[in-house]
Amino acid sequence: MTKARLGVLAACLATTAIVLTLGWAWHTSRMPATYAVTDMGRPDYGGGPRDAGHHGSSAGHAGTSPGRSEVVSVRDLVEARSTPADVTVDLVAAKQRFRLASGRTVDGYTLNGSSPGPLIEARQGDLVEVRVRNESVPDGITLHWHGVDVPNAEDGVAGVTQDAVGEGEEHTYRFVADDAGTYWYHSHQVSHRQVVRGLFGALVVHPTRHSLGEGDVLAVTHQYGGVRTLNGREGDVPVVAPPGRRVRVRVVNTDNAAVHVWSGGDFRVLAVDGTEVTGPTPVQQRYLTLAAGGRADLEVRVPRDGSAARVQVERSTALLVGPRGSSAAPAPRPPGELDLLGYGSRGDLGFDPARADRRFDYRIGRRPGFVAGRPGVWWSINGRLWPDVPMYVVEKGDVVVMRIENGSGEAHPMHLHGHHAVVLSRNGVAASGAPWWVDSLHVRNGETFEVALVADNPGVWMDHCHNLQHARDGLVAHLMYAGVSTPYRVGGEARNEPE
Amino acid sequence: MRSVYKVLAYLIALEVAVQAAAMVFAVAGLGIWITEGNSADEAAFEGMFEGDVTFTGVGGLMVHAINGMMVIPVLALVLLIVSFFAKLPRGIAAAAALLLLVVVQVALGLFGHSNAYFGLLHGANALLLFAGALHAARLASVRTTAAAERTYVDA
Numbered sequence: 001m002t003k004a005r006l007g008v009l010a011a012c013l014a015t016t017a018i019v020l021t022l023g024w025a026w027h028t029s030r031m032p033a034t035y036a037v038t039d040m041g042r043p044d045y046g047g048g049p050r051d052a053g054h055h056g057s058s059a060g061h062a063g064t065s066p067g068r069s070e071v072v073s074v075r076d077l078v079e080a081r082s083t084p085a086d087v088t089v090d091l092v093a094a095k096q097r098f099r100l101a102s103g104r105t106v107d108g109y110t111l112n113g114s115s116p117g118p119l120i121e122a123r124q125g126d127l128v129e130v131r132v133r134n135e136s137v138p139d140g141i142t143l144h145w146h147g148v149d150v151p152n153a154e155d156g157v158a159g160v161t162q163d164a165v166g167e168g169e170e171h172t173y174r175f176v177a178d179d180a181g182t183y184w185y186h187s188h189q190v191s192h193r194q195v196v197r198g199l200f201g202a203l204v205v206h207p208t209r210h211s212l213g214e215g216d217v218l219a220v221t222h223q224y225g226g227v228r229t230l231n232g233r234e235g236d237v238p239v240v241a242p243p244g245r246r247v248r249v250r251v252v253n254t255d256n257a258a259v260h261v262w263s264g265g266d267f268r269v270l271a272v273d274g275t276e277v278t279g280p281t282p283v284q285q286r287y288l289t290l291a292a293g294g295r296a297d298l299e300v301r302v303p304r305d306g307s308a309a310r311v312q313v314e315r316s317t318a319l320l321v322g323p324r325g326s327s328a329a330p331a332p333r334p335p336g337e338l339d340l341l342g343y344g345s346r347g348d349l350g351f352d353p354a355r356a357d358r359r360f361d362y363r364i365g366r367r368p369g370f371v372a373g374r375p376g377v378w379w380s381i382n383g384r385l386w387p388d389v390p391m392y393v394v395e396k397g398d399v400v401v402m403r404i405e406n407g408s409g410e411a412h413p414m415h416l417h418g419h420h421a422v423v424l425s426r427n428g429v430a431a432s433g434a435p436w437w438v439d440s441l442h443v444r445n446g447e448t449f450e451v452a453l454v455a456d457n458p459g460v461w462m463d464h465c466h467n468l469q470h471a472r473d474g475l476v477a478h479l480m481y482a483g484v485s486t487p488y489r490v491g492g493e494a495r496n497e498p499e
Numbered sequence: 500m501r502s503v504y505k506v507l508a509y510l511i512a513l514e515v516a517v518q519a520a521a522m523v524f525a526v527a528g529l530g531i532w533i534t535e536g537n538s539a540d541e542a543a544f545e546g547m548f549e550g551d552v553t554f555t556g557v558g559g560l561m562v563h564a565i566n567g568m569m570v571i572p573v574l575a576l577v578l579l580i581v582s583f584f585a586k587l588p589r590g591i592a593a594a595a596a597l598l599l600l601v602v603v604q605v606a607l608g609l610f611g612h613s614n615a616y617f618g619l620l621h622g623a624n625a626l627l628l629f630a631g632a633l634h635a636a637r638l639a640s641v642r643t644t645a646a647a648e649r650t651y652v653d654a
Contacts, residue, residue, distance in 0.1 A: 011583030018580060196551050226532075226543045226552030257541030292542075316538040366609065368572075377568050377609060409613045445613045469549055 029370035031387065034491035037160050037478055038460060044390040046358030048398060074161050074486040077152035077459050079174045085129035087122045087177075091143075093165075093187075093199060094135045101232035106224045108197030109137060109187070116220050116232060116254070117201030120185070122177040123208050130185075133170040140164030140495060141199065143173060144188035146293055147274045147439045148203065149418050150175040152459025152484070157417070158189035159488050159496030160460055160478075165189075166494070177205040181274025182250040182295040184220070190497050192468035198224065200254050205274075215247050217321065221313045222254045228316040236328075239321045243304045247321050249311050250297050253290045256467045258413065258442050262287035263300050264310035264331035269343060271297035275420060275437035279345030286338040291442035292413035293466035341426055344434025353424055353452035357398040360390070362463070364443070364475065366408040371474045379408060379465070379475040386474030392463065394455040395482050404441070405448040412475065415440045415466040418459055419479070421451035440466055455479075460486050462498070472499040500585040501639050504594075507578040508636035511597065514571050515629040521559035521566070528556020567608060575601040578635070585639065593635040600628045 043050075091111045098110050111117025111132075122128050134141050142164055144156035154175045158164040165171045186200035202220050217239050219230050230237045241247050248270060253259050268280040273294055280299075290296050300309040300321060308322025310331050320328050365380040372386075381389040394400055402421070404414055416439060423436040426449050443449055458481040465475035476499060490496050529547075532554040533539055546552035547560050575598040582594035604624050611618035 007586070008584075014583050015580045018576070022576075192549070196546065196549070223542045223546060223551075226537060226539075226546055226554075228538065228540070228542075255542035256545045259540070259542070314538065314540045316540075368568075368605070375569050375573065377605060409609055467545065469545060 026370045026373055026375070029385065030373040032491075034489045036486060036489050038391070038480060038486055040387040041389040041391045041477070043393050044360060045393050046360040046400065048358035048393075048395070050393075070483050072458065072484050074152050074460055074484060074488065077484070078154065079127065079151055079176055081174075083127050085174065086126035087120070087128045089118070089120050089128070089130045091117065091130060091132040092135050093132060093137050093141045095137045098198075100224060100229060100234075102229060102234040104224070104227065104234070106198065108224065109194050109199035111199065111201055114232070115198030115200070115224075116222065117185075117199070119201060119218060120203045122203075122205050124177060124180045124205055125208070126177050126205075127174065128177050129172060129174045131170060131172045132165065134165045134167055136167060137194070137199075138167060139190045139194070139497070140166045140169075141187045141194065142171070142189045143185050144191075144417075145173070145175065145183060145185050145203065146415070147181070147183040147295065148175065148177065148205075149179070149420065149457055152418060152457070152461070155417055155459065155461070156185075156188050157462055158494070158498045159490035159492075160462065160486060160498060161488065163488060163494035164496050179274060180205045180207040181271055181276075182252060182297055183274055184252050184254060184293075184295070186254065188498050190499075192472040192499055195254065195468055196256065198222075202250070202252050204250060215241070215245060216250070217241075217247060217319065218250050218252070219311060219313060219319050220252045220254060221259055221317065228314055230313060230317045230319055234317065236318050236320050238308070238324075238326075239319055240324050241302045241321045243302050243306060243323060245302045246299055247302060247309070248297050248299055249319060249321065250295065251290060251311070251313065252295045253292055256292050256469060258289050258291055258411065259314050260287045260333060261290055261296065261298065262312050262331065262334055263298065264312070264328055265300065265303070267311070268299040269296055269338070269340070270299050271295075272340060273420065273437060273439045275435075277344045278347040278434040280434070281344065283338050283343075285334040286336045287334050288338045288340075289442055291438075291440045291466070293415050293440035294413065294438070294442070295440075340433065340436050341423065341429065341431050342433040343436075346433065347435050349422055349435055349452075351399055351452075351454050353399060353401055353422075355399060356401040356452065358392075358394055358400050360392050360400065360402045361405070362390075362402055362414070362477065363405045364408045364412055364465075366410075378473055379470060381475070381477055386476060389474075389477045392477065392479045393482055394479060396455060396458050398455040399452065400455055401450060401452045403448065403450050404443055406443045406445055409445055411442060411444045412470060413440050413442050413466040414463070416453070416463045416479065417461040418457045419453050419455070419461065421453040424450040424452050426450075455481065458484055460484055464499075468499065500581055501587065504578065504581050504585040504587060504590060505636050505639035507574055507581060508593075508597075508632050508639065511571060511574050511578065512629055512632035512636065514566055514574065515625055515632065518563055518566055518571075519625060521562040523559075524556040525559030525563065526556075528554050528559070531555070532557075568605060572601055572605065587638050590635070590638055593631070593638055597628070597631050597635060600624065600631055604628055
């Protein structure tokens with residue numbers, strides 16, 4: 001009898017131990033209905049000085065809180081309001097069935113009735129003003145200026161830098177396009193659904209006295225329902241250019257995974273993620289891997305024999321740049337990959353990464369546990385699951401070195417908002433080419449990148465995986481400046497859901 | 500408790516069968532989809548798990564992922580807890596072994612994303628898991644004297 005009782009007792013104890021352990025893990029992973037991202041995770045000062053400890057949200061206007069006179073609200077990090085705009089754009093977002101340029105019908109989201117949305121063009125130094133109205137997107141929308149280092153209030157992240165723009169509402173973005181280059185814009189509200197289904201467009205900032213034309217074309221790649229498109233078209237997409245012309249092809253990857261880009265002949269990589277490459281040399285028999293969210297400007301020359309130059313984006317689509325009616329021979333993907341770590345000629349970084357003020361680790365792994373109450377095997381950052389992830393704290397002017405290590409079993413396109421970082425090394429091999437500035441970096445499984453940046457744009461900035469499904473599943477951290485707080489909250493009345 | 504144990508064990512076996520069926524359903528559908536002129540690159544592959552890419556059988560991928568990473572582990576864990584109370588000879592050992600096989604199975608599945616050979620082991624381990632689940636279920640099915648149970652277990 002006693003033995004039987006002991007058995008029952010042991011069974012109860014073992015059960016309690018299992019249930020309590022799992023219950024506790026589940027309980028602590030649950031998120032309140034509304035929270036500030038600045039209250040999330042654990043501060044990481046990267047070996048630099050700690051601030052007064054006032055990271056965190058404020059219910060009202062942080063700048064006016066007593067005793068926190070130095071705290072700046074994200075809301076106030078804007079361009080000068082009085083300056084008149086050089087470029088004004090009106091956009092209307094809708095959820096609808098629409099027709100791609102290829103003729104295919106898609107159930108998704110549009111801007112001004114189409115997807116990709118309108119190309120926005122500006123000249124370097126222009127103040128761009130974009131007014132967007134949400135006509136019929138039930139979840140609300142925002143616009144994030146991917147790759148443009150805008151003031152924080154214009155970054156367009158729902159629940160971090162603004163509230164989602166609900167149906168019937170509108171919002172105006174204002175920023176100075178300081179750097180010429182190829183960028184794109186997309187919703188950062190329920191982005192894992194809205195971007196995949198079409199709520200995005202391209203943004204090109206020209207150096208003064210240039211515009212998109214015969215020598216400068218766009219190639220926005222996107223998959224709608226598994227069908228790859230270039231500028232909304234399928235298969236071989238012709239672009240007219242005379243023989244002998246050098247053409248800049250601006251490839252924008254709006255997908256959740258990397259794409260491979262190559263040419264039938266030689267090409268040069270003129271720019272990566274909106275930054276010009278110094279000393280680009282001709283690339284032969286190599287393909288370029290373009291990170292999700294990344295951009296690359298390739299230069300091809302239209303052959304003189306009347307045929308077209310082929311810029312292939314994956315096997316299914318290509319831009320054929322040549323005289324009207326011209327064709328180009330099919331080009332299988334070359335066996336070798338172009339390594340940007342050693343491409344181009346060395347140049348000045350403008351700062352010394354060796355004198356870093358802060359050093360951070362961003363180790364991506366994968367482990368079982370609970371995220372927001374859901375059991376599963378989830379992405380981890382520095383061994384912990386969202387929301388228990390690092391909050392990288394910096395001060396304005398800091399030189400920051402970040403080590404991104406991926407041991408998660410899958411590739412991750414890492415995207416830092418509001419800044420560009422320069423690659424210092426990969427797997428311990430120092431960068432030897434042109435300064436490789438990125439805002440979207442393809443980090444393969446098993447790779448370790450060291451990147452450096454200058455913290456020169458105060459705010460609260462997402463630093464996340466641009467495979468937007470991965471972001472939704474918790475692969476999101478933030479870079480936060482000491483003394484900056486946000487009045488916005490994830491969830492709440494605006495139903496902010498940035499991922 | 501004995502019958503709960505039995506039902507759970509049979510459920511795990513059934514789930515393993517569902518996993519195999521779902522995966523082949525998806526792979527067959529994918530093959531047909533490609534044959535129809537579609538290209539499966541990485542972005543398309545990602546979209547298949549999200550309902551953004553549709554073809555007959557694509558749902559098998561989602562079913563496999565949810566079953567494999569959530570439903571089966573939970574079933575195996577509950578089976579272990581039930582085994583504490585079911586008082587079956589070797590019942591706890593069988594449940595613990597099943598849970599271990601499930602953990603190994605999930606790990607092999609995920610490792611398979613970066614090295615296909617783990618996928619090979621994943622498929623083989625599924626059969627061990629299936630056999631183990633049936634074995635556990637039959638432990639609870641033998642409702643006879645202890646002597647008979649021992650005979651069965653030894654057999």
